[in-house]
Every structure is written in C-alpha cells, then in structure tokens.
Amino acid sequence: MRKTNKVFHLAIPCKDLEETADFYKKLGCQLARRYDDRVTFDFFGDQVVCHLSPENIDEKPKMYPRHYGITFLDKEEYDRTLDYAVKEDLPFFHEPMVRFKGRQEEHMTFFLIDPSNNLLEFKYYHDPFMVY
Template sequence: MRDPENVFHLAIPCADLDATQDFYVNKMGCELGRRYDDRVTLNFFGDQVVCHLDPDGIDKEPKMYPRHYGVTFRHAADYDALLDKTEKHGLPFFQEPFVRFGGKREEHRTFFLIDPSNNLLEFKHYNDPSMMY
C-alpha cells in the first residue's frame, strides 16, 4: 500500500526543455520543481516526473499501448477541470475523450494527450472508485 508521504517517480525523455516546461507547467498546471541544463523536474499531480533531455530517446511513432502514464482521478470534478484546461489551452489529444467499458463496472471516461516529445498521457475517472486499481 502506498504511504501518502512517499512520491512515485517517473523519468521520461524529452526533445526540448522549453517546450516541455511550457506544456506541463504553463498549460497543464503542473508545478516546476527544478530545472537543470539536462532535465526538468515536475510535481505531476502529487508525484514526480523528470523530463530528461534525450532527443534520441523520443518515440517517433508512439502508440497508446503499452507505454503511457497519467492520473486516475478519484473525483469527476478533478477530471473535468483538467479536461477543461486541456481544451482551453488547445493541448493536442492523442485520443479524444471517450468512455471505455460502457455499462460495465469498470466503465470510465478517459482521454490521451501527447506531449511535445511524443510521450503519451492518459487521464481517467471511474464511476466506481473501487475500480481505480
């Protein structure tokens, strides 16, 4: 079980630190932790995402599965607020918002974004919070 005092850490490649910081901080609303010449560290909804400058590590043709990351929101209002912010800032969808598993216990709303370095982000909300895991 996760101790809420601990923070999950994810490191991903990026092609351009300025574009990465603009996408995550200015448009998505993530908090900038720190920035160095080779990386940007972000507070990504309470967890740590570090975007390492690695233009050669960029996925030229990203696919949703199996590699993406994101947040499963417990509250629909948080999902809706991020979706509104995404649309307001014109962030690029990799997959427009849709409902998965409609009518089933695991039904959830989801959308995928693509960041400036082709990293895919999924955000979702389950009607039944017991399905979050």
C-alpha cells in the same frame, strides 16, 4: 494503499526542455527544478523528470503499452483537468471517450501527447472499487 509520505517518480525522455516545460506548465504542473539536461515537475502530487534525450523519442507512439497519467478519484477534478486541457489548447492524442461502457470497469478517459511524443492518460472510474 499509498501513504502520504511517498511520491511516485517517473523519468521520461524529451527532445527540447523549453517546449517540454511549457507543455507541463500549461497542464498545471509546478516546475520544481530545471537543469541543463532535465526539468522536474510536481505532476499532480508525484514527480515527473523530463530528461533531455532527443535520440530516445518515440516517433510513432501508441497508447498501448506505453503511457502514464492520473486516475482521478473525483469526477469534478477529472472534468476540470479536461476543461483546462481544452482551454490551454493542449494536443490530444485521443479525444475524450468512455471505455467499457455498461460494465463495472466503465471509465471516462482522454489522452494528451507532450512535445516529445510521451502519452498521458487521464481517467475517472464511475465505480471507485475499479481504480485498482
């Protein structure tokens, strides 16, 4: 289990710092730092750094195998994030759905796509033992 003194770090490419900053702020992420070539966010308690790298943008992203996101342990927090994404008119890559219905690993999920075609998944497992 993760200790509270650790923060996961993820670096991803972006094509435009301004639109990237706008997207992540609308998602509720706190801007931590901004430089000429990157922006850093508090992404739900972890660190996401968006590096200006327009030549590395995936023009045809697919959900699998490359995406990142949050697995919520609290359904209300998942619901609030979904409601917030809808309210802020953030672009969905895949609308909310239930995966593995009727199985122990059943979970609710939705995917957003940021301005640089990075895919973000948000999910909630009904059985907390299935998180890992």
